[in-house]
Amino acid sequence: MKRVEIVQIGVGNVGRAVARMVLKERGNWLERWDLDVRYRAVADRSGALGGEELLEEALDLKERGGKLAGLGVEPLRYVISEPPEYGVRRVVLDLAVNGAPYPLDLQAAMGGAGLVLSNKGPLSRSYREYRALTASAGEGLRYEATVGAGLPVISTLQSLLRSGDDVYEILASPSGTLGFILSAVERGSSFSGAVREAVERHYAEPDPRDDLSGLDVARKALILARALGRSLEPEDVPFESLVPEHLVEVSTQEFLQRLEEADEAFAGRVQAAGSRGNVLRYLARIPAEGPVEVGLREVPRSSPFSRLSGAENAFVFRTRRYSELPVTVTGPGAGPECTASGVVYDLLQVARESFERSEEVLKRA
Ligand SMILES: NC(=O)c1ccc[n+]([C@@H]2O[C@H](COP(=O)([O-])OP(=O)(O)OC[C@H]3O[C@@H](n4cnc5c(N)ncnc54)[C@H](OP(=O)(O)O)[C@@H]3O)[C@@H](O)[C@H]2O)c1
Numbered sequence: 243m244k245r246v247e248i249v250q251i252g253v254g255n256v257g258r259a260v261a262r263m264v265l266k267e268r269g270n271w272l273e274r275w276d277l278d279v280r281y282r283a284v285a286d287r288s289g290a291l292g293g294e295e296l297l298e299e300a301l302d303l304k305e306r307g308g309k310l311a312g313l314g315v316e317p318l319r320y321v322i323s324e325p326p327e328y329g330v331r332r333v334v335l336d337l338a339v340n341g342a343p344y345p346l347d348l349q350a351a352m353g354g355a356g357l358v359l360s361n362k363g364p365l366s367r368s369y370r371e372y373r374a375l376t377a378s379a380g381e382g383l384r385y386e387a388t389v390g391a392g393l394p395v396i397s398t399l400q401s402l403l404r405s406g407d408d409v410y411e412i413l414a415s416p417s418g419t420l421g422f423i424l425s426a427v428e429r430g431s432s433f434s435g436a437v438r439e440a441v442e443r444h445y446a447e448p449d450p451r452d453d454l455s456g457l458d459v460a461r462k463a464l465i466l467a468r469a470l471g472r473s474l475e476p477e478d479v480p481f482e483s484l485v486p487e488h489l490v491e492v493s494t495q496e497f498l499q500r501l502e503e504a505d506e507a508f509a510g511r512v513q514a515a516g517s518r519g520n521v522l523r524y525l526a527r528i529p530a531e532g533p534v535e536v537g538l539r540e541v542p543r544s545s546p547f548s549r550l551s552g553a554e555n556a557f558v559f560r561t562r563r564y565s566e567l568p569v570t571v572t573g574p575g576a577g578p579e580c581t582a583s584g585v586v587y588d589l590l591q592v593a594r595e596s597f598e599r600s601e602e603v604l605k606r607a
Contacts, residue, residue, distance in 0.1 A: 244275070245330045246593045247282040249290075249321055249355075251346065252337035253304040255444045256360050256387075257284070259582035260337060261301055267586070277593060282321065282332065289315025322346050325353065331596045333589055336361045339447070344371065351379035356592035360387035360585050366461040369473050381599075384592050387584030389416060389462045390555050390575045398559065398571050399469055408562040409470055412528040416462045418553030418576025419446045419453040420484070420524040424512070425551045428521060433508035434501035441498070445553050445576040449494040456481035456524070460536045463526040467534055474534065482537030484508075484524075515540045521548045546570060553577060 248264065250257060264279060271277045281297055283290040288311035291300050296313050303312060326332040333356035336343050341363035351357050357379045359365065364375055365385060376383060389395045395416075402409055415421055419440050426436035437454070440446040446453050460481035467474050483490075486504045489497050515522045520540040525547065527535040541547045546556055555575025560568040574580045 243272075243278050244593070244597045245327075246277055246279045246589075247326055247330050247332050248279065248335060248589070249282050249332060249350070250284045250335040250337060251318065251343045252335075252339070252361070253284050253286050253300065253310065254337070254339070255578040256581045256585070257335075257337040258301050258304060259578035260335065260585050261297065263579075263582050263586050264589075265297070271590065275590075275594060277590070279589075279593070282326070283318075284310070285315075285318040285321070286310045290318040290321045291315050292321065319346060319349075322350050322353075322355075326355075331356065331593055333358060333592055335359075335585060335589065336364060337585065339363065341367055344375070348375055348378060351375060351382065354382075356382040356589075356596060357384070358387075358585055358588040358592060359383075359385040360581050362388045362458070362461040362465060365468070366464050366476060369468075369475050372468060381595065382592055384588030385465070386588050387581045388465055390557060390571065390573075390584075391418065391577065392580040392583035392587070393555060393557070393571055393573050393575060395466075395555075395557050395571055396469060398557070398569065399466065402559060402561055402564075402569065403470075407564070408530070409559055410530050410562065410565070411560045412466055412470070412526075413547075413558040413560070414462070414466070414526045414528070415523050415547050415550055415554075415556045416526055416575065417453060417459050417524055418555055418574065419450070420459070421550050421555065421575070422553045423454075424522055424524065427508060427512050428516070432502070432505045434505050437501055438498065443553075444578055449497070451485050451490075451494075451497060454484040456483050456536055459524060459526050463528050463534050463536050466526070467528045470528065470530060472530075479534045479536060484538065511538075519543060523547045523550070546572070 268279045281294045283292045288309040291310045291313055334350040336347050336359045338361050344364045347364050386396045422440050422445050423436040427433055437450050441450055460479045464479045522538055523541050525539045553574055553576040556572040558568045558570050
C-alpha cells in the first residue's frame with residue numbers, strides 16, 4: 243500500500259471542499275491505485291490541528307466561522323519541519339490566501355514534500371522567489387487550480403510546450419468573478435447587485451475589491467507568463483482597476499454598503515459598448531514576447547469571449563501548430579467545488595508520480 247499524508251494550509255471555502263472530496267473519494271483511490279491518503283494536519287491562521295479525529299468537527303467549525311485553535315492546535319511550522327514516517331509521501335496543499343505561507347511552502351518543498359497550490363500568492367512574488375520555489379519543488383509542484391479553478395489550463399499549456407510546439411500568445415478571460423459580474427450587468431442587473439451575488443456564491447474573494455482591482459487577473463497572467471518561460475516581475479504586468487477611486491481605502495463592509503454609488507457609471511460603460519455591437523470583457527493577453535496586457539476590453543459579439551456567461555472562463559492558446567484555429571479551454575472557472583477538483587487532480591498526480599519515480603530508482607539500483 244502507498245501511503246500519502248496531507249498537510250493542508252487553509253480551511254476556507256476551497257479547503258473545506260477539498261477535505262470533503264478527499265474524505266468521500268479516498269476509498270476509490272485505495273481500490274484503484276493502492277493509494278492510502280490521510281490527513282496529517284489542517285491549518286488556519288490560528289495553527290495546525292493534527293490527525294483526523296476532529297477533522298469533520300473542524301470542517302463544521304470553520305463553516306460557522308470559528309478558529310481551529312478552539313479544538314487545540316500546534317504551530318504549523320512544527321508540522322512542516324517534522325519529516326513524515328519512512329515510506330510515507332507528504333503533500334502540502336496551500337489553499338490559503340496571498341503570500342504568507344510562502345516560507346512554509348518553500349521549507350516543505352526543500353524537505354522533499356509535494357506541493358499543490360490553489361493560492362496564487364507563492365507564485366506571484368518576485369521572480370527570484372518564484373525560481374527558488376519552483377527549483378526546490380521540481381516535479382513535485384502543481385498549481386492547476388491557481389488559473390481557471392478546475393479547468394485543465396496549466397496542463398494544456400505544459401502539454402503544448404512539451405510536445406515541441408511554440409506558444410505565440412495566450413488570450414484569456416480568467417476571472418470567473420468578473421465574467422459573472424459583467425454578464426449579469428449585460429442582462430440588466432445592477433453592478434452592486436451582481437457583485438454582492440458573486441460574494442454570496444463564493445465566486446468572489448471575501449473582499450470583492452481583490453477581484454475588481456484586477457490584481458487577481460494580473461496574478462494569473464503572471465503565472466501563465468512564467469509558465470510560458472518568461473522571467474517577469476509582478477510590476478511587469480500592469481492592470482486596470484474597476485474599483486471606484488473613492489472606495490479604494492474604505493473598509494470591506496463600507497465598500498459593500500456603498501457599492502450602489504458605482505452602478506450608474508458602470509451601466510453606462512456596458513451600454514456604450516452594447517450600442518457599438520460589442521460586449522465588455524476583462525481580458526489578459528500574454529504574448530511570448532512583448533508587454534502583457536490586463537484590463538477591460540470591448541470585444542465583438544462574434545468573439546468566443548462574448549459568449550461566456552456566468553462564471554465561465556476561456557483560454558485561447560495560439561501556437562505554431564494551432565495558429566488558424568487555436569486551442570481553446572473553456573468552462574466554469576470559479577467556485578469551491580470546481581477548484582477542489584483541480585486541487586485533487588494535482589494531489590493524485592503528485593502522489594502517484596512520486597511513487598513511480600521511486601519504483602524507477604529501485605529498478606535501476
Ligand atoms: N474560491 C474560488 O473559486 C477559488 C478559485 C481558484 C483559486 N482560489 C484560491 O484558493 C485560495 C483559497 O480560497 P478560499 O475561497 O477558500 O479563501 P477563504 O475562504 O478566504 O479561505 C482561506 C483560508 O486560508 C487560511 N489562511 C490564510 N492565511 C493563512 C496563513 N498564513 N496560514 C494558515 N492559514 C491561512 C484562512 O484561515 P482563517 O480561517 O483563520 O482566516 C482560511 O482558512 C485563495 O488563494 C483563492 O485565490 C479560489
